[in-house]
Amino acid sequence: MAEKTILSLHDISKIFPLRLAFWQKLLGVTPRGITALDKVSFSVPEGSIVGVIGESGCGKTTLAKVLTRLENADSGEVYYKHEDRNLLALTSSEFQKFRRRIQMIFQNPYGALNPRLSTFQTLKEPLEIYKKGTGIEEQAIHILNMVGLTADYLHRYPHEMSGGQRQRVNIARALTVDPEILIADEPVSALDVSTQINILNLLKEIQQKNNIALLLITHDLGIAKYICDRIIVMYLGEVVEWSDKDTFFKKPLHPYSEMLIESVPRFEDKNSGKAGALPKKIKPDKGCLFAPRCPYVISACREKRPPLKDGFPKVRFIRHL
Amino acid sequence: MNDLLNIEDIQVQFHVWNRIYQAVDGVSFTIPRRKSVALVGESGCGKTVTALSIMRLLPRPQAHIKQGKIYFDNQDLLKMSLPRYQKYYRGRLIGMMFQDPHSVLNPVISIQTQITEHVKYHLKMKTSEILDKANNIFQLVNLPAGEDILKKYPHQLSGGQIQRLMIAMTLMTDPSLIIADEPTTALDVTIQRQILDLLVALKSERDLSYLLITHNLAIVHYLVDIVCIMYAGQIVEWGPCEAIFQEPLHPYTRGLLDSVLTISKETKTKIRGIPGMVPEACDFPSGCRFHPRCPEKMNICSKEMPMLSENKEHAVRCWLYG
Numbered sequence: 001m002a003e004k005t006i007l008s009l010h011d012i013s014k015i016f017p018l019r020l021a022f023w024q025k026l027l028g029v030t031p032r033g034i035t036a037l038d039k040v041s042f043s044v045p046e047g048s049i050v051g052v053i054g055e056s057g058c059g060k061t062t063l064a065k066v067l068t069r070l071e072n073a074d075s076g077e078v079y080y081k082h083e084d085r086n087l088l089a090l091t092s093s094e095f096q097k098f099r100r101r102i103q104m105i106f107q108n109p110y111g112a113l114n115p116r117l118s119t120f121q122t123l124k125e126p127l128e129i130y131k132k133g134t135g136i137e138e139q140a141i142h143i144l145n146m147v148g149l150t151a152d153y154l155h156r157y158p159h160e161m162s163g164g165q166r167q168r169v170n171i172a173r174a175l176t177v178d179p180e181i182l183i184a185d186e187p188v189s190a191l192d193v194s195t196q197i198n199i200l201n202l203l204k205e206i207q208q209k210n211n212i213a214l215l216l217i218t219h220d221l222g223i224a225k226y227i228c229d230r231i232i233v234m235y236l237g238e239v240v241e242w243s244d245k246d247t248f249f250k251k252p253l254h255p256y257s258e259m260l261i262e263s264v265p266r267f268e269d270k271n272s273g274k275a276g277a278l279p280k281k282i283k284p285d286k287g288c289l290f291a292p293r294c295p296y297v298i299s300a301c302r303e304k305r306p307p308l309k310d311g312f313p314k315v316r317f318i319r320h321l
Numbered sequence: 322m323n324d325l326l327n328i329e330d331i332q333v334q335f336h337v338w339n340r341i342y343q344a345v346d347g348v349s350f351t352i353p354r355r356k357s358v359a360l361v362g363e364s365g366c367g368k369t370v371t372a373l374s375i376m377r378l379l380p381r382p383q384a385h386i387k388q389g390k391i392y393f394d395n396q397d398l399l400k401m402s403l404p405r406y407q408k409y410y411r412g413r414l415i416g417m418m419f420q421d422p423h424s425v426l427n428p429v430i431s432i433q434t435q436i437t438e439h440v441k442y443h444l445k446m447k448t449s450e451i452l453d454k455a456n457n458i459f460q461l462v463n464l465p466a467g468e469d470i471l472k473k474y475p476h477q478l479s480g481g482q483i484q485r486l487m488i489a490m491t492l493m494t495d496p497s498l499i500i501a502d503e504p505t506t507a508l509d510v511t512i513q514r515q516i517l518d519l520l521v522a523l524k525s526e527r528d529l530s531y532l533l534i535t536h537n538l539a540i541v542h543y544l545v546d547i548v549c550i551m552y553a554g555q556i557v558e559w560g561p562c563e564a565i566f567q568e569p570l571h572p573y574t575r576g577l578l579d580s581v582l583t584i585s586k587e588t589k590t591k592i593r594g595i596p597g598m599v600p601e602a603c604d605f606p607s608g609c610r611f612h613p614r615c616p617e618k619m620n621i622c623s624k625e626m627p628m629l630s631e632n633k634e635h636a637v638r639c640w641l642y643g
């Protein structure tokens with residue numbers, strides 16, 4: 001691809017070990033783990049909005065945490081622009097210079113804010129470090145206004161605000177430092193539709209004005225369609241489709257993507273969307289991970305895991321005739 | 322009165338920094354038996370505070386219920402002694418799924434212990450019975466049964482798993498009313514759909530009612546019969562689901578419906594949303610609270626506050642209609 005990338009990910013894997021009970025260790029049970037990320041590779045073009053979608057528990061938050069170094073990956077590499085050093089291998093002091101450029105908005109607006117700090121205190125610190133000097137309070141108010149909050153919220157503590165108000169403080173904090181890439185984990189799912197639209201328009205505006213990239217983790221396909229340029233679909237820790245937005249919504253390639261698009265509830269129509277029954281055992285030991293739920297499954301699928309196809313859009317699926 | 326829940330003219334105030342915030346201002350509605358109601362409205366309009374007043378969980382001492390009555394099954398919930406309320410109502414007959422699950426789960430206690438302690442407080446059940454029941458309910462909400470979840474701690478679960486766990490815990494005590502504050506926001510569409518189907522099925526199987534708090538208008542449709550639209554601490558429109566969706570009356574309701582993003586919507590053009598900000602709860606505009614943002618503002622709107630019309634089917638608080 002000729003375009004410039006800001007972040008490229010290569011084969012990132014992460015397994016959360018399950019702790020064994022004492023007697024299991026004595027019996028020599030081999031530890032199983034939860035594979036949260038399985039060789040995830042993709043890239044984020046500069047100044048673009050990439051949406052990551054996928055089922056609950058498929059590893060989206062873990063991916064975001066790995067990229068911001070809040071969680072260590074077991075293997076894999078991440079490169080930032082032209083830097084030839086793997087971000088994941090940097091020491092934490094070396095990583096410090098990327099901290100400002102890579103900002104994260106957390107999924108859980110409650111845990112992400114320090115309960116002892118008022119909004120002003122939360123915004124003050126990054127403003128002082130990165131924006132130097134004058135008019136910290138005006139700048140803080142300006143940013144609050146951008147996310148639809150008045151100056152009144154400057155001196156409130158997290159527990160004195162509603163869920164959506166907290167989430168907007170959270171977004172405001174990430175915006176204080178002019179990041180180059182913003183990793184946003186379900187940034188608007190706690191917000192009502194009209195605030196949601198305003199925040200999405202704001203993110204899009206900032207993205208266009210400052211040419212920042214946005215990695216947007218969401219389960220809301222409506223949002224993905226409204227704002228994203230590219231779509232990454234994850235299933236059980238692996239990337240199954242990587243496509244551009246228009247192709248994805250017109251003609252999804254992977255059967256799982258098809259299923260996602262079909263199950264979206266539509267408010268015009270009460271009977272839209274259908275839920276496929278889940279099999280008892282979701283994750284097969286071998287073969288295609290989606291095979292147990294796939295409507296097109298044939299015996300070959302249960303034998304070999306299909307690779308992510310070369311070219312673009314990419315898909316991990318072999319359509320057997 | 323044969324309604325399950327009856328809320329009459331509730332007013333909740335917060336005292337912060339010598340200011341008074343009128344978070345909920347004269348909200349009344351009823352939940353008829355076997356019917357469900359949704360509270361819908363912009364962030365900060367008072368939905369959670371309304372729910373917390375039913376649960377008697379408003380933060381003390383800042384918050385206080387200035388006036389109003391709440392009847393559940395003809396019992397006055399606000400007058401009842403707290404121990405009685407805690408044992409038989411909160412978490413037992415009235416289940417609540419919180420907007421913030423982490424605030425109710427203890428981070429250092431395993432899921433299993435939290436579930437058994439919760440159930441034992443309300444019901445006489447043996448640990449083994451509780452675990453059997455938990456495993457059954459886990460299956461209903463599509464959580465892996467057995468030790469996969471039970472032996473874990475809250476931070477080891479993903480956002481969606483925690484939310485399903487909250488639903489499972491609520492169902493453990495067989496409540497007759499479930500207050501669900503944004504129950505599916507952290508779930509992807511396929512799981513969300515399964516959870517909704519489950520909630521709908523439970524509704525008829527177990528005679529459940531829901532008070533659903535959400536901003537997702539698409540899911541309102543599946544689950545509830547009556548919709549109350551809130552703005553700045555007041556109900557501005559309520560009516561049967563179909564009426565609200567097909568002929569919304571209040572300009573605010575129409576604005577909300579226009580802001581919904583769906584995949585069937587063309588996205589080449591920018592969707593504007595409702596311009597302006599939700600007013601501060603200590604400083605509401607005069608007259609109709611929505612008038613500064615209203616596209617159909619008239620002279621009277623900034624002068625006098627409209628009343629909720631007395632229509633028994635579909636009421637609206639707007640000068641356009643009266």
Ligand SMILES: Nc1ncnc2c1ncn2[C@@H]1O[C@H](COP(=O)(O)OP(=O)(O)OP(=O)(O)O)[C@@H](O)[C@H]1O
Binds near residue numbers: 061062482
């Ligand atoms: N600290 C941890 N210890 C053990 N397992 C974990 C831990 N964190 C996450 N997991 C597991 O890893 C998997 C992926 O979790 P993750 O939070 O990345 O999911 P997600 O895609 O963000 O889901 P959601 O949409 O529900 O937020 C889940 O099965 C989860 O239970």
Ligand SMILES: Nc1ncnc2c1ncn2[C@@H]1O[C@H](COP(=O)(O)OP(=O)(O)OP(=O)(O)O)[C@@H](O)[C@H]1O
Binds near residue numbers: 159190367383
């Ligand atoms: N402890 C508190 N002290 C002061 N004000 C508060 C407190 N808790 C809530 N409020 C205010 O009360 C109003 C209503 O809050 P509430 O939590 O009910 O909103 P909500 O409708 O649930 O919004 P959301 O959709 O964002 O969760 C808000 O303006 C909020 O700032």
Ligand SMILES: [Mg+2]
Binds near residue numbers: 060185479480481
């Ligand atoms: Mg997550």
Ligand SMILES: [Mg+2]
Binds near residue numbers: 162163164369
């Ligand atoms: Mg709320």
